Amino acid sequence: MKQLSIAAIKQQLLEQEMSQEFLEQLKRDERKGVQALLRTYERKQQKLALQKNAFQQMSQFERKANAMGKQFVAGIDEAGRGPLAGPVVAAAVILPSDFMLLGLNDSKQLSERMRNAFFTVIKEQAISYGISIIGNDIIDKVNIFEATKLAMKDACEQLKPSPQHVLIDAVKLNDLGCTSEILTKGDQRSISIAAASVLAKVTRDQLMAEIHAEYPAYDFQSNMGYGTKHHLDMLKEHGPSPYHRRSFSPVKESI
Incomplete structure (x- = not known):
């Protein structure tokens, strides 16, 4: 092939899916700039493969429920059980079966920039989501654990359509009207719970900025x-x- 400039190669690596033939030709290109671009590209591809694998691993509970005929699977999580001030916030979300958001994880493991970006994507692409805010006055009346359960159940009840199966991060909820699973560290094991954790965390952070x-x-x-x-x-x-x-x-x- 005609030798491309390093700038043109960089543009192609950024914008296109590379064929194996093209990558092999780049490997034979002796220019240091080309080899540096190739190493960067390969590192990005490795990271992408790891993210895809992690996402598939975190989809296992949703796929299992889908295989059992549960079309609408919700994830529920909360933010703000430990602070001395502010509300506890819970979120519930039903994601479509073809949902893909690489890098989605427990909201605490994401940067603020990524959380905010994911927050928008999740709200736009979710089949349904609910967010519930329980203030400090209720927390003081019923205790933080009971307030957390109130918020989680309220968020779940906002979902339309109603979920057929619910995945919950570490808290048992009664009378949901459907089957449920409690997952320890669920926000690191389920994409639905991770999505709910992002909605809850970003919402609470916004509220705390207003209180600030x-x-x-x-x-x-x-x-x-x-x-x-x-x-x-x-x-x-x-x-x-x-x-x-x-x-x-x-x-x-x-x-």
Whole structure:
């Protein structure tokens, strides 16, 4: 073939699916720039293959349910059980059977940029999703575990169509009206639960940014309500805000 410029080769590697014949020709090209591009391309292909394999592994529970005739499989997860302030947020989501979002994982393992990008994709492509927010006042009345279950069940009940099978991250829910599975570390094992974790985490982070604007002293935008040193120092200095969970020990002690 006519020898392409390094710039043209770079463009082709970025934009097209490369044939094995073309890659073999590049391997015989002695230019250092071409070999550097080829190494970068091969590393990207290896990463892509790993991501595809991981996604397939995380789809096993959904595929198993589909094989049993369960067309609508929902994943449920929460964000915000541990913080000293703010709501607990739960999300439920039903993904289409052909859904593909490489890199999807437990929201805590994703960068903020990736979470926000995935948040948009999941909302756009989901068959249905529900998000439930339970404030600190309810958390103080019923305790954080019961509030988490309330949020999870409410998020699930928002789904239309109703799920035929539900995958839940580590919490048992009763009276769902369908079969369910509880998965330990489910946000790392199921794409549906991982998608729900992204919806819950991003929604809660947005809420904490709004609360931060109202009460900036506690630095909620950075700590998301968790008990960092600065946050605890501000609690001692200013006492709790209206968004603090008064049933949690560090907050209770600051009153």
